[in-house]
Amino acid sequence: MTDPGSEPLANLLREDRRFAPPAGLAASANVKADAYRAATADREGFWAKQADRLTWAKRWDKVLDWSDAPFAKWFTGGRINAAYNCVDRHVEAGRGDKVAIHWVGEPLDDTRDITYAQLQDEVCRAANALTALGVGTGDRVAIYLPMIPEAVVAMLACARIGAPHTVVFGGFSADALASRIEDCRAKVVITADGGYRRGTASALKPAVDEARTKTDKIEKVLVVRRTGQDLGEDGWDDATDIWWHDAVGSASPDHIPEAFDAEHPLYVMYTSGTTGTPKGILHTTGGYLTGVSYTHDAVFDLKPDTDVYWCTADIGWVTGHSYIVYGPLANGATQVLYEGTPDSPDPGRWWRIIQDYGVTLFYTAPTAIRSFMKQGDEIPGSFDLSSLRILGSVGEPINPEAYVWYREVIGGGRTPVVDTWWQTETGAVMMSPLPGVTAGKPGSAMSAIPGVGVDVVDDGGRSVPNGSGGYLVVTSPWPSMLRTVWGDDDRYVETYWSRFPATGERGAYYFAGDGAKKDADGDIWVLGRVDDVMNVSGHRLSTTEIESALVSHPKVAEAAVVGATDADTGQAVVAYVILRNEAGDGGPLIVKELSDHVRKEIGPIAKPRQIMIVPELPKTRSGKIMRRLLRDVAEGRAVGDTQTLADASIMDLIAAGQAAST
Numbered sequence: 001m002t003d004p005g006s007e008p009l010a011n012l013l014r015e016d017r018r019f020a021p022p023a024g025l026a027a028s029a030n031v032k033a034d035a036y037r038a039a040t041a042d043r044e045g046f047w048a049k050q051a052d053r054l055t056w057a058k059r060w061d062k063v064l065d066w067s068d069a070p071f072a073k074w075f076t077g078g079r080i081n082a083a084y085n086c087v088d089r090h091v092e093a094g095r096g097d098k099v100a101i102h103w104v105g106e107p108l109d110d111t112r113d114i115t116y117a118q119l120q121d122e123v124c125r126a127a128n129a130l131t132a133l134g135v136g137t138g139d140r141v142a143i144y145l146p147m148i149p150e151a152v153v154a155m156l157a158c159a160r161i162g163a164p165h166t167v168v169f170g171g172f173s174a175d176a177l178a179s180r181i182e183d184c185r186a187k188v189v190i191t192a193d194g195g196y197r198r199g200t201a202s203a204l205k206p207a208v209d210e211a212r213t214k215t216d217k218i219e220k221v222l223v224v225r226r227t228g229q230d231l232g233e234d235g236w237d238d239a240t241d242i243w244w245h246d247a248v249g250s251a252s253p254d255h256i257p258e259a260f261d262a263e264h265p266l267y268v269m270y271t272s273g274t275t276g277t278p279k280g281i282l283h284t285t286g287g288y289l290t291g292v293s294y295t296h297d298a299v300f301d302l303k304p305d306t307d308v309y310w311c312t313a314d315i316g317w318v319t320g321h322s323y324i325v326y327g328p329l330a331n332g333a334t335q336v337l338y339e340g341t342p343d344s345p346d347p348g349r350w351w352r353i354i355q356d357y358g359v360t361l362f363y364t365a366p367t368a369i370r371s372f373m374k375q376g377d378e379i380p381g382s383f384d385l386s387s388l389r390i391l392g393s394v395g396e397p398i399n400p401e402a403y404v405w406y407r408e409v410i411g412g413g414r415t416p417v418v419d420t421w422w423q424t425e426t427g428a429v430m431m432s433p434l435p436g437v438t439a440g441k442p443g444s445a446m447s448a449i450p451g452v453g454v455d456v457v458d459d460g461g462r463s464v465p466n467g468s469g470g471y472l473v474v475t476s477p478w479p480s481m482l483r484t485v486w487g488d489d490d491r492y493v494e495t496y497w498s499r500f501p502a503t504g505e506r507g508a509y510y511f512a513g514d515g516a517k518k519d520a521d522g523d524i525w526v527l528g529r530v531d532d533v534m535n536v537s538g539h540r541l542s543t544t545e546i547e548s549a550l551v552s553h554p555k556v557a558e559a560a561v562v563g564a565t566d567a568d569t570g571q572a573v574v575a576y577v578i579l580r581n582e583a584g585d586g587g588p589l590i591v592k593e594l595s596d597h598v599r600k601e602i603g604p605i606a607k608p609r610q611i612m613i614v615p616e617l618p619k620t621r622s623g624k625i626m627r628r629l630l631r632d633v634a635e636g637r638a639v640g641d642t643q644t645l646a647d648a649s650i651m652d653l654i655a656a657g658q659a660a661s662t
Ligand code: WTA
Pocket: 271, 318, 319, 393, 394, 395, 396, 397, 398, 419, 420, 421, 422, 423, 424, 425, 445, 512, 513, 514, 526, 527, 528, 529
């Protein structure tokens, strides 16, 4: 492992734009500056206060039991039902008629508004149906659905009966589905005949049928009829398959939720590690719900009576779990849920949804922002986006230029941008500006939210001084932390807690796997995974830093940088660049121009060995650039496994371009 960032990250740290919170927002913000002091003075007391946001069937005895560290127990002795907190209590408080979900499906006229009372009815029926299928407390249920309201209902129904769910992204293959089902031994799968994407119905059920040939764990398959497509004679097995509308439709809408232990498993979410098989990240109930409810309220300044919130993530990722399902619903929000893609039927789809539903709080990923940036200002400019008041970003470092574009063009220059750093493992946002408190710096997640401790440390676990880089760590346990890797406690300890073990003076630190830098003010800039850090002639460089430099060039829309093995310099910088539409082919000197630009922004050491102008970048379905594949091309190897790519043909184009240019 390389030590990230001991070289000055000049171009990021030269970023000196600041955006203070709008005065009105600051005055009425849910969370003010004093929250930091209160949380630091009494961290457990602070989280106890946040847990009081929820409705507990039995109050906890102890806020945190860390006696078996790193295995944490939060709110021990407390009993709670997550679904009751996300649905019933809002109905009981007289808000049953409030819209919980504005669902925008893909055939454009396919929309549904679902109130909290309707959601309660559906969740209760589904809970009864699952019980009738033999799902008991503690049994695992796999959910493999498109972005339809039934996905939310299915998750909440599982939570309601204490059956941990594992949601598998609908774009994953039968193999990926089978291996997850096998790993957590899920006995029921909830799926659909298919879903819509870019105007066509794509089948899902056949992947479940195929998964059944690879694992014998599946006892029942509950199938939502979404597209109505023909499943074929072999596509239905009466012994296992049941239609959702039969089972759920005929079930009773009355269901009394049982209160479970605060540490009862809520879900398992699989995520890829740096190597090896995906890890099943386990989240439990009371602490997780406390974390997502508090952060959703604090980071988005949610005003449940007036805000319309929209997170564009898929429910198959942790962002969908924490910031579509559990956080917003625990807080009684009204939100948009959408099916499809941003560019179909036209590139104005998202902006039209914001305009039509009056979205006020919007949460998306830098990769989406950059691709909109590439299309220019005109498309968003033709919609009324004036309802927006806070914009969020998550998933990867946001380049300063993309941040500023997001703020100016989408947010009309009024909206704070909250750059939220967190992970599947952390369950909830860990670092973010607070929209009513923090003067945001473009490209920085700034600092830990109240109640959370993060630091940047060197190889020996010592806090680095301002102006230096190192490893990002979490310095004390937090309520929504993962509890273990499903079925593999050793891997949990080894992956997250052994890099910076407890010393005489302090407890172990949680190792996030990200490199970061503190600026002169002590604010934190996340630089990306430590495995994406390059070492060129003994100088450490961040892929993010060079990408940021490239994207700050007016002709560049998007860039991905990898460190390729080089006989002379150890590693060399290889950059893949997508140009903005208006830049055309960039002109004959484009490569030199970009190379000079990087040299100017960062220094000669960062100058790419090679710059390739490409039409697209290889991305996973969740939008992460697969640098591993780009490294294969840069190092002249056969391109490795492309099965998680959204579009595998992109690699053929890039590899052909590389061959032609060398
Ligand atoms: C990266 C997504 C910089 C980081 C919620 C982390 C970020 C990984 C940010 C987790 C951010 C996420 N700035 N990097 N604001 N947010 N990351 O598990 O490398 O899909 O470790 O969780 O995404 O990805 P995951």
